[in-house]
Amino acid sequence: MKKRVVITGMGVVAPNGVGLANFEDAIRKGESGIRFEEELERLKFSCQIAGKPQLSEEKIAEYFTPLQIRGLNSSGIVYGVIAGTDAWQDAGLKIEENEQPDWDSGIVFGTGILGVDKFREAIHLIDAGKTRRLGSTSVMQTMASGISAYLGGILGCGNQVTTNSSACTTGTEALLMGFERIAAGKAKRMLVGSCSDHGPYVWGGFDAMRILPSKYNKNPTEASRPMSASAAGFVPGSGAGALVLEEYESAKERGAKIYAEVLGGAVNSGGQRGGGSMTAANSDAVIRCIKEAIHFSNISTEEIDVINGHLTATTKDGLEIENWKKALERSDFPYINSLKGMTGHCLGASGSIECVASVLQMDKNFIFGNVNCEDLNPEIANLVSEEKIPRKTLEKPVNILAKSSFGFGDVNSVVIFKKL
């Protein structure tokens, strides 16, 4: 029989807030984590602003041993380990030094690319003929699964420990992978999430594609404008989000706090056909993914109170809403918001950071406001009544929320959460 899956812990390292309390406060107030980056100016980027979590060395030292910190130069691992460890502890789970691992707990922690700065160090040494000087951690800091490997060792997980990668759907996909594993009875707990490195070597490729805004270097907090008429491209971000998924019976047994239930979801791809491409979504696939997620979750479309969209702040935002409209086939429209106005697009980390933001809204009865959307895109205004796109945070209970993420490669994922 299919097991029910609930969320019992969360952790977040976002550009506008580190830790659940700070992050909740920031998204309620509409605080931006987007800042001017001198390094990007020096390197002549068109877009010299970005979203980068603010972490002190003292904070990092709480999560890593002094030995782990020596030569640590993978920002994705730093963000992911902090978010993952926080989620674990938030779930009331202990970090124990047992001889045996916890066979019932596993990890799916994704990333787009990992350890870029460490890899750069290695490239310079190798090109100078000094390969022997790389040290012992070059491999684990740059392998994609470095993040699940670090977390697996810290937490002592003995179930499946892996890393997924599917561009900007990574975090949402990770959640669904963990969900399926618990639903199938193969694990009791899965730590799911994703992380993304920061820095010019991650963001440069996007700058080169000219899809980042270049006119906001002097007013960074206004740059990321999802659903607005003046949306001028996405602001690159970084960070990590993490959630502990747990079999419902197990959570109840140990009296854990339950944030919400994961009802189900869907992942698919548009096959880069029918209008889909490496960078654009095939709308039929998006609509199909939404419908499947609703179907597998056993709810009706009318029950969805809020959508937390992908909505990156490009001219494609309107199409995303149109796809939702077609998929839901209802006369009204749920509330819809996008976190990216405050954090920028945290790439591989976006799905998981936004899942945390979604579940926080359900737990604390609010719908965060869309920032930088005073000038709603008329194309969107034609589809959805303005009140469904709150510009200020609403204090309102949220029973069922749909979260979507879409990514390069024409990949989609949608997950449905329900308050218990």
Place this chain on the structure above:
Amino acid sequence: MKEKDILEAIKKIVTPYTQRPQGLENFNEETDFIKDLEVNSANLVDVILDVEDEFNIEIDNESMEGMLTVGDAKNIIEQKLASA
């Protein structure tokens, strides 16, 4: 360089990699990096790099393989310093 200074330097270098701190209390030439200090075998490479930086020498792979104890390390460092 005095033998005592070399041993002190090795102790300082190996301390952050040591997973068994009791092993440092009775630190001498017989101390085995892996058995007594429980240095992760992958980290031995980092110990070597730190030794190279400290003494401004280069330790080839062959010499590294023979570096099981603090005494082995001291002898290799002395050799390299003498031939430098």
